[in-house]
Amino acid sequence: MIVEGKVFKYGDSIDTDVIIPARYLNTSDPKELARYCMEDIDAAFAKRVEKGDIIVAGNNFGCGSSREHAPIAIKASGISCVIAKSYARIFYRNAFNIGLPILECAEAVDRIDEGEQLQVDFETGEIHNLTKNEKYKAQPFPEFIQKIINFGGLVEYVKHSLE
Amino acid sequence: MGMTMTQKIIAAHCGRSSVEAGEFVEIDLDMVLGNDITTPIAIREFEKMGAKKVYDQNKISIVLDHFTPNKDIKSAEQCKESRIFAKKHQIKHFYDVGQMGVEHALLPEKGIVAAGDTIIGADSHTCTYGALGAFSTGVGSTDMAAGMARGKFWLRVPGAIKVKLTGKPSKYVCGKDVILHLIGKIGVDGGLYKSLEFTGEGLNHLSMDDRFTIANMVVEAGAKNGIFPIDEKTLQYMTGRVDRAWVVYEADQDAVYEEEIEINLTTLRPTIAFPHLPENTRSIDDAGDVEIHQVVIGSCTNGRIEDMRAAAEILKGRKVSLDVRTIIIPATQEIYMQCIKEGLAEIFIEAGAVLSTPTCGPCLGGHMGIMAAGERTVATTNRNFVGRMGHVESEVYLASPSVAAASAITGKITNPETL
Ligand code: SF4
Numbered sequence: 058m059i060v061e062g063k064v065f066k067y068g069d070s071i072d073t074d075v076i077i078p079a080r081y082l083n084t085s086d087p088k089e090l091a092r093y094c095m096e097d098i099d100a101a102f103a104k105r106v107e108k109g110d111i112i113v114a115g116n117n118f119g120c121g122s123s124r125e126h127a128p129i130a131i132k133a134s135g136i137s138c139v140i141a142k143s144y145a146r147i148f149y150r151n152a153f154n155i156g157l158p159i160l161e162c163a164e165a166v167d168r169i170d171e172g173e174q175l176q177v178d179f180e181t182g183e184i185h186n187l188t189k190n191e192k193y194k195a196q197p198f199p200e201f202i203q204k205i206i207n208f209g210g211l212v213e214y215v216k217h218s219l220e
Numbered sequence: 221m222g223m224t225m226t227q228k229i230i231a232a233h234c235g236r237s238s239v240e241a242g243e244f245v246e247i248d249l250d251m252v253l254g255n256d257i258t259t260p261i262a263i264r265e266f267e268k269m270g271a272k273k274v275y276d277q278n279k280i281s282i283v284l285d286h287f288t289p290n291k292d293i294k295s296a297e298q299c300k301e302s303r304i305f306a307k308k309h310q311i312k313h314f315y316d317v318g319q320m321g322v323e324h325a326l327l328p329e330k331g332i333v334a335a336g337d338t339i340i341g342a343d344s345h346t347c348t349y350g351a352l353g354a355f356s357t358g359v360g361s362t363d364m365a366a367g368m369a370r371g372k373f374w375l376r377v378p379g380a381i382k383v384k385l386t387g388k389p390s391k392y393v394c395g396k397d398v399i400l401h402l403i404g405k406i407g408v409d410g411g412l413y414k415s416l417e418f419t420g421e422g423l424n425h426l427s428m429d430d431r432f433t434i435a436n437m438v439v440e441a442g443a444k445n446g447i448f449p450i451d452e453k454t455l456q457y458m459t460g461r462v463d464r465a466w467v468v469y470e471a472d473q474d475a476v477y478e479e480e481i482e483i484n485l486t487t488l489r490p491t492i493a494f495p496h497l498p499e500n501t502r503s504i505d506d507a508g509d510v511e512i513h514q515v516v517i518g519s520c521t522n523g524r525i526e527d528m529r530a531a532a533e534i535l536k537g538r539k540v541s542l543d544v545r546t547i548i549i550p551a552t553q554e555i556y557m558q559c560i561k562e563g564l565a566e567i568f569i570e571a572g573a574v575l576s577t578p579t580c581g582p583c584l585g586g587h588m589g590i591m592a593a594g595e596r597t598v599a600t601t602n603r604n605f606v607g608r609m610g611h612v613e614s615e616v617y618l619a620s621p622s623v624a625a626a627s628a629i630t631g632k633i634t635n636p637e638t639l
Contacts, residue, residue, distance in 0.1 A: 117409050125261075125360050146413055146444055147344070147360060153374075154362045199244040201374060215269040215366045 058179045058207075060137035060158075061187075062109035065095075065102065066171040069115035073127040073148065076119065082126055087133035094130040108135040111177065113169050115141065119148025128152040138177055140184065140195065142166050153202055156210030160184070162195035179203065222472030224380040225447050226415040229355040229469050233338045241379035241476070249279065251333055251356075252367035253341030255323055256284040256295065259302040262342055265365035274309045275371035281313035281332055281341075282306050283323040286580045291587040321552025321578040324348035324436060324520035329552055331461030335450050336469055340364070340373050344439045345520050345602065351431035352458065353450040353469065358439060378415045378444045381406075382477040385422030387486030392636045394530065395430030396522055396600065396620040399437040400491040401483060404501030411443030414478065417471065418448050422485045428457045429526040436521045437602050440498040490635060492598075493618035496606045504623065504635045514597040515540070515628040516609075517621050518549030518576070519583040522600035525555050527621040532564040534625035534636055535571040541631035546573035547589045549581060573628070585609045598627045 075097040077090055095102035112131065118141040119127060128151050131139065138158040152159045158179055165184045169175065173188035182197035198206065208214040223231065223238060231239045233247040254262055259282055274280055282302055287295030299316075306314035313332050320326065324345050327333045333349045339356035340346065342364035349356040359373075367373055383402060403410070416438045418431075426434070431448050438446030448454070450468045458466060490504040517523070517531050528550055540546040548568050550556040556578060559565045568575050582589030583601040591597060591610030596617065599609065604616035617633060626636040 117412070120409070125362060143412060145409075146442065147358065149413075150363060151360045154360065154366075201244050201246060205374070211362050211366050212265055212268050215271070215369050219269065219271060219369060 059176060060109055060111070061174070061176045062107065062111045062137055064169055064171055064173045064175060065099070065106070065110060065112050066169065067098065067112065067114040070117045070120050071098065071114050072121035073119055073124050074121055076127040077124070077130040082124065087129050090126055090130035091133035094134045103134065106134050106136065109137045110135060111175050112136055112139045113141070113166055114139065115166060116143045118144050119152070120145035125151045125155060128155050128157045132157040140165055153205055154211040156206060158198070158206050160195040162193055165193035165195065168193065179206065221476060222474030224415065224417055224475045224477070225353070225449065225469050225471040226355055226380060226417065226445060227377060228471070229336060229338060230375070230377055232469070239377045241377050243377045244374060245377060246372050246374045247338050249340060249367055249371050249373050250337040251279050251281060251339040252364060253281045253283070253323060253327065253339065253343065253346060254364050255286050255343055256288060256299050256302055257286050258342035258361050258364060259305070260298045261361035262364040262368065263301060263305050265362050266368055269365060269369050271369035274311070274368045277310045278312045279371065280311050280368055281323070281327060282311055283315045283320055283326060284317065285320050285322050285578070286584065287586050288320065288579055289317050289577070319553065321555070322520045322523055322580055325524055325551035325555070328352060328432065329461070329554055331458065331463060334458055334462040334464070334466040335454060336467030338373070340367050345436050347439050347443070347445050348432055348436040348520060350435040350438070350445050350447040351428065353448055353454060355445055355447070357445045376413065378413055379478045380415045380417050381411060382480045383416055383418050384480060384482045385418060385420040385426070385485055386482060387422055387484045388425045389485040389488060392490050392622045393485065393488050394620050394622070395426060395433035397488055397491040398430070398483060398485070399434045400493050400498070400501050400618060401488060402481070403437065403441045403498050404491070404493070405481065406441055408440060408497055408499045409442040411438060411441035414443055416441065416443045416446040417477070418446065422483070423448065423451065425485060427526060428453055429524040432524065433521055437498070440602060490620060490623050492623065492633065493604055495604050495615040495617065498602070498604060498618060507633045510596065510617065510633040512544060512598050512617070512627055512632060513595040514589060514591060515544055515546045515624050516549070516582050516589055516597055516599040516601060517547070517624050518551060519580065519601040520551065521602040522621050523549055523551030523555065525558050527600060528555060528559050528564050530621040531625040532567045534622055534629070534639065535573065536567050538571055538629050540572045540628040543631050544628050545589065546628040547576060547582065548573050549576045550578060552578050582609055598624045598633060600624050
């Protein structure tokens with residue numbers, strides 16, 4: 058699968074509280090959550106984000122509580138994938154489980170700037186910076202993760218395997 | 221290439237002769253755990269998956285421990301939902317009020333988890349069972365649902381940090397000081413994705429309760445799991461509790477570790493994590509004058525019988541400060557009963573502490589000891605994040621039961637050696 062979109066760039070240790078503040082956790086409706094996504098760090102995010110866009114961030118993305126609402130809000134906002142230097146462990150799992158593709162690539166994070174246009178190929182792990190005309194290589198998803206992503210998350214994957 | 225202990229357990233549970241750090245694999249699960257907060261969400265996901273029955277009713281544990289005995293209507297509803305599910309699917313290891321204890325103290329005590337097992341739990345401190353030589357880790361509710369439906373779990377094989385313990389600890393140094401010191405050294409993301417593998421002759425001086433405390437808090441360094449080799453103490457602990465065969469795995473001689481850290485127990489001092497991160501540690505000698513208002517001794521970190529004994533040793537024949545609310549919570553019914561039999565209960569009450577039925581209670585700011593603005597608690601729990609035990613302007617200091625008990629007497633953070 059290949060996705061394309063413009064970059065929203067953030068720093069290190071973006072925690073689940075800024076991705077989706079606890080005051081909005083009284084709902085688990087993805088559309089509702091998407092309206093408040095990144096609100097405490099980037100108030101304009103929800104208005105500016107378009108389908109396919111990509112978040113690029115530093116180390117330890119998604120640290121803090123284990124709330125699944127965080128990757129759900131990002132996915133529902135239209136973001137097609139996240140590229141970071143590293144992820145907090147439980148966020149990492151939750152992202153794949155709810156069907157949000159995430160990649161690790163320190164080189165890409167260092168080179169990419171806010172607003173640039175990227176094309177990402179999940180099968181090869183290739184990140185193409187269309188603005189700078191550069192290519193970076195992240196680890197492609199292993200076959201198994203690819204399967205979960207293709208099903209749109211763990212719920213559908215399990216549903217299929219139980220049939 | 222050689223494998224670590226964790227990698228060997230993972231390989232055996234995905235039918236492979238070897239695995240390497242960084243690989244993604246799907247493993248078979250020996251146990252799936254949930255509590256009264258995470259189980260209701262997992263039940264909904266389980267139903268969305270179209271699952272009609274659980275993969276094995278004997279390999280799921282549901283423990284109602286966080287907001288129990290129920291503190292309000294919402295928590296009662298959550299427990300009710302979990303209870304109905306457990307009855308419907310005839311979950312063997314379902315523990316309700318009267319039987320329940322704090323999950324990570326309860327499962328090993330009941331012999332539900334054992335050496336060589338693979339365990340996931342929708343609770344971040346599920347890593348506790350690494351003390352028994354098992355692979356166990358915390359997950360989200362969707363993972364719990366998938367685990368209940370299929371008995372399988374995907375993961376990335378972790379690389380490892382070897383933590384070598386040497387020397388012999390002095391009287392008031394225990395497992396809590398070892399893990400706080402380690403977190404202070406490597407930081408709250410120092411073990412990210414990795415397994416912390418404990419070794420060294422220093423282990424001979426650490427009891428099973430010490431090891432449970434250490435394994436419990438590896439998640440506070442970001443680690444996927446922590447694990448201990450199996451020795452006489454482990455075997456003795458499991459004998460009579462675990463009524464099935466277990467498997468002993470050992471790290472290969474040529475196992476690959478990304479890093480090696482040594483901790484000398486002989487020179488280790490009682491250690492305290494200051495607000496608001498577990499990595500913010502100081503030796504008791506540098507604690508300074510910190511006035512406190514509350515002490516909590518309990519939780520899945522330090523609510524076991526040795527913790528109760530350590531607290532009682534300090535409190536015996538003494539009175540806690542009238543300015544310190546002292547709350548002692550044995551982690552399980554068995555530990556509670558033991559406190560009565562050994563006369564610890566009497567010591568606590570005579571000292572002016574309250575002795576509570578098992579519950580997570582104040583540890584997560586749930587109930588039974590919530591702080592107001594500006595208040596400080598010395599707690600034997602595992603997290604001191606902003607607002608963890610109440611108001612956002614309250615503070616939690618993490619310490620061992622001996623330090624907590626000594627502090628209850630004087631009303632400020634106190635070295636038990638000085639009493
Ligand atoms: S005692 Fe605290 S850390 Fe342990 S399971 Fe309960 S709430 Fe979580």
